[in-house]
Amino acid sequence: KLIAILPGDGIGPEVTAEARRVLEAMALPLSFEEAPVGGAAYRASGHPLPDETLALAKRADAILFGAVGDPAFDGLERSLRPEQAILGLRKHLATFANLRPARIFAGLEDASTLKPEVARAIDLVIVRELNGDVYFGEKGRRTTDAGLREGHDLMRYDESEVRRIAHIGFQTAAKRRGKLCSVDKANVLETSQLWRDVVIEVAAEYPQVELTHMYVDNAAMQLVRNPGAFDTIVTGNLFGDILSDQASMCVGSIGMLPSASLDADAKGLYEPIHGSAPDIAGQGKANPCAAILSAAMMLRHSLAMSDPADRIEAAVAAALATGVRTPDLGGTASTRAMGDAVLAAL
Amino acid sequence: KLIAILPGDGIGPEVTAEARRVLEAMALPLSFEEAPVGGAAYRASGHPLPDETLALAKRADAILFGAVGDPAFDGLERSLRPEQAILGLRKHLATFANLRPARIFAGLEDASTLKPEVARAIDLVIVRELNGDVYFGEKGRRTTDAGLREGHDLMRYDESEVRRIAHIGFQTAAKRRGKLCSVDKANVLETSQLWRDVVIEVAAEYPQVELTHMYVDNAAMQLVRNPGAFDTIVTGNLFGDILSDQASMCVGSIGMLPSASLDADAKGLYEPIHGSAPDIAGQGKANPCAAILSAAMMLRHSLAMSDPADRIEAAVAAALATGVRTPDLGGTASTRAMGDAVLAAL
Numbered sequence: 145k146l147i148a149i150l151p152g153d154g155i156g157p158e159v160t161a162e163a164r165r166v167l168e169a170m171a172l173p174l175s176f177e178e179a180p181v182g183g184a185a186y187r188a189s190g191h192p193l194p195d196e197t198l199a200l201a202k203r204a205d206a207i208l209f210g211a212v213g214d215p216a217f218d219g220l221e222r223s224l225r226p227e228q229a230i231l232g233l234r235k236h237l238a239t240f241a242n243l244r245p246a247r248i249f250a251g252l253e254d255a256s257t258l259k260p261e262v263a264r265a266i267d268l269v270i271v272r273e274l275n276g277d278v279y280f281g282e283k284g285r286r287t288t289d290a291g292l293r294e295g296h297d298l299m300r301y302d303e304s305e306v307r308r309i310a311h312i313g314f315q316t317a318a319k320r321r322g323k324l325c326s327v328d329k330a331n332v333l334e335t336s337q338l339w340r341d342v343v344i345e346v347a348a349e350y351p352q353v354e355l356t357h358m359y360v361d362n363a364a365m366q367l368v369r370n371p372g373a374f375d376t377i378v379t380g381n382l383f384g385d386i387l388s389d390q391a392s393m394c395v396g397s398i399g400m401l402p403s404a405s406l407d408a409d410a411k412g413l414y415e416p417i418h419g420s421a422p423d424i425a426g427q428g429k430a431n432p433c434a435a436i437l438s439a440a441m442m443l444r445h446s447l448a449m450s451d452p453a454d455r456i457e458a459a460v461a462a463a464l465a466t467g468v469r470t471p472d473l474g475g476t477a478s479t480r481a482m483g484d485a486v487l488a489a490l
Numbered sequence: 491k492l493i494a495i496l497p498g499d500g501i502g503p504e505v506t507a508e509a510r511r512v513l514e515a516m517a518l519p520l521s522f523e524e525a526p527v528g529g530a531a532y533r534a535s536g537h538p539l540p541d542e543t544l545a546l547a548k549r550a551d552a553i554l555f556g557a558v559g560d561p562a563f564d565g566l567e568r569s570l571r572p573e574q575a576i577l578g579l580r581k582h583l584a585t586f587a588n589l590r591p592a593r594i595f596a597g598l599e600d601a602s603t604l605k606p607e608v609a610r611a612i613d614l615v616i617v618r619e620l621n622g623d624v625y626f627g628e629k630g631r632r633t634t635d636a637g638l639r640e641g642h643d644l645m646r647y648d649e650s651e652v653r654r655i656a657h658i659g660f661q662t663a664a665k666r667r668g669k670l671c672s673v674d675k676a677n678v679l680e681t682s683q684l685w686r687d688v689v690i691e692v693a694a695e696y697p698q699v700e701l702t703h704m705y706v707d708n709a710a711m712q713l714v715r716n717p718g719a720f721d722t723i724v725t726g727n728l729f730g731d732i733l734s735d736q737a738s739m740c741v742g743s744i745g746m747l748p749s750a751s752l753d754a755d756a757k758g759l760y761e762p763i764h765g766s767a768p769d770i771a772g773q774g775k776a777n778p779c780a781a782i783l784s785a786a787m788m789l790r791h792s793l794a795m796s797d798p799a800d801r802i803e804a805a806v807a808a809a810l811a812t813g814v815r816t817p818d819l820g821g822t823a824s825t826r827a828m829g830d831a832v833l834a835a836l
């Protein structure tokens with residue numbers, strides 16, 4: 145099986161290197177090819193998502209992605225920015241289902257700003273739609289009749305887009321504690337009303353799952369008030385972006401959390417949910433656990449290698465249990481040292 | 491001065507009644523008129539925002555609003571839902587600037603799920619734009635060429651809308667610790683790019699304020715990770731909706747937080763940021779502090795009565811110091827008893 149590794153910007157190369165070391169150490173039938181993406185690709189070739197990188201991603205059986213984003217390109221027009229690379233990959237690969245589990249590893253309660261008993265109770269997955277919403281609707285600038293600059297972005301969903309992510313939401317919940325919370329803003333948005341209608345229709349096929357609905361403002365509140373009450377959350381691209389980052393911080397560090405972005409055939413792109421963190425790039429301070437755990441998700445979801453996936457996850461837990469901690473978790477271990485600890489625990 | 495009281499639905503009437511009692515006890519030159527709004531108005535007259543209610547709101551010098559929202563109307567078409575009343579009032583009154591302070595009252599740290607030292611450090615204001623964004627852009631349903639149901643909502647801002655709220659943001663920050671954080675999603679949205687451009691332009695007029703920019707997903711994260719680092723946040727309607735509810739829960743209970751919605755002349759509508767809470771309506775369990783503190787904000791911002799405003803805020807703090815707590819704060823005091831305690835402390 146061919147794994148495309150797209151390290152990207154900032155700490156992306158550092159953390160994907162550790163994930164690759166872990167995968168290589170397991171002697172699985174995997175081969176690896178790397179390609180530049182994001183600001184790194186723009187520097188090399190003038191485009192954040194070069195054709196060769198996209199071709200590799202399409203050819204590969206799964207993609208391990210680092211992070212994109214580089215403040216050096218802040219002034220650049222949007223279509224050339226590093227972030228366009230990940231948006232383009234998601235769209236071209238049709239990875240519409242983004243799974244973001246959030247659970248605290250034993251011993252990391254101190255890293256959370258939530259009271260330990262609240263943090264410990266968190267065990268949820270956010271299922272975020274990734275191919276639609278205001279991210280991909282028509283967008284632009286114009287000058288109004290009054291001569292004013294105006295910007296617009298169209299938020300939209302059609303029923304097929306909502307239906308397919310709703311199915312993933314229900315299936316995810318069915319494999320967990322059987323509770324699905326659909327998050328929208330149906331008291332204000334037409335898009336959300338359609339979302340809610342379709343989710344309710346799909347619910348008929350999953351009688352074993354208990355469905356609730358919550359407005360996004362309330363969800364942001366409940367994720368602080370009682371995050372342990374959530375099992376599976378299904379929501380749109382924009383709300384999922386916000387809520388999953390929020391949830392990740394509730395469990396202490398964004399440096400621990402992996403994600404999977406799957407297409408209809410469970411081919412996927414796997415990435416830590418943290419960004420490129422330019423402030424600490426190149427210093428060996430980044431936590432590679434999110435990338436390593438993303439590799440585990442890749443084995444499980446796209447490559448039917450559940451046992452090695454379990455082994456990696458157990459090794460991360462075991463490494464943490466020895467007390468090794470990167471700076472985001474209040475320790476001093478380097479990226480490499482954290483990777484070594486996981487390798488040792490494999 | 492004429493105060494319009496619009497109690498609304500659920501716990502709205504219970505909490506505004508206490509706020510009115512407090513205002514009346516202070517022997518200020520105020521007169522009061524009440525009118526129905528939301529589901530209550532729909533029941534009485536078939537519309538959530540009757541003409542007479544709107545006329546009263548326009549005639550009044552300030553408006554004290556309870557809450558709207560009633561699950562009995564969930565099936566109703568959007569234009570007739572209780573929530574349309576508050577959206578309509580905001581638009582008709584042109585109250586574009588929503589101020590939402592979040593600060594924890596001494597002794598309430600236990601009610602927050604954040605560690606006490608984190609919760610205690612919170613002292614921020616969210617300045618939320620209230621008349622534009624995806625809330626008021628063109629919205630609707632249609633059937634696509636492929637025969638699919640589709641919903642859409644246009645997110646948009648023009649520069650004048652951004653400029654006026656940016657000024658409020660900078661002015662608010664200048665009166666506080668001089669730090670303004672503008673929250674957007676400029677890596678994805680054109681609307682946000684315009685937002686950022688205009689905020690930067692306005693910044694030139696406020697050299698004493700330190701301006702930073704943050705993506706909304708990161709802001710949702712930082713509000714959990716290090717909420718004490720924020721002073722003033724300025725953001726659009728949708729992001730402000732989400733972040734302010736999140737921030738309110740960080741300080742323990744949404745039952746403590748007031749808000750002001752101001753027009754260009756500082757005429758305003760004042761409301762607790764909590765909703766109608768249908769699950770506890772009519773049981774005397776609601777916390778009236780947010781409504782009482784909203785009345786204090788009204789005296790200060792719209793009626794130039796700062797001293798009475800200070801007195802009310804001190805009375806709420808004093809009442810809490812005696813240990814009286816409504817159920818949201820872990821106590822058993824009724825809405826009325828909490829109101830009595832504030833009255834006694836005036």
Ligand SMILES: CC(C)[C@H](C(=O)O)[C@@H](O)C(=O)O
Nearest residue numbers: 213227230231385677678707
């Ligand atoms: C980099 C950015 C475009 C992206 C998003 O908004 O989806 C990121 O925040 C994420 O969540 O993966």
Ligand SMILES: CC(C)[C@H](C(=O)O)[C@@H](O)C(=O)O
Nearest residue numbers: 331332361559573576577731
């Ligand atoms: C009731 C609803 C329309 C409203 C909003 O979304 O603005 C509420 O959540 C608020 O924040 O005041």
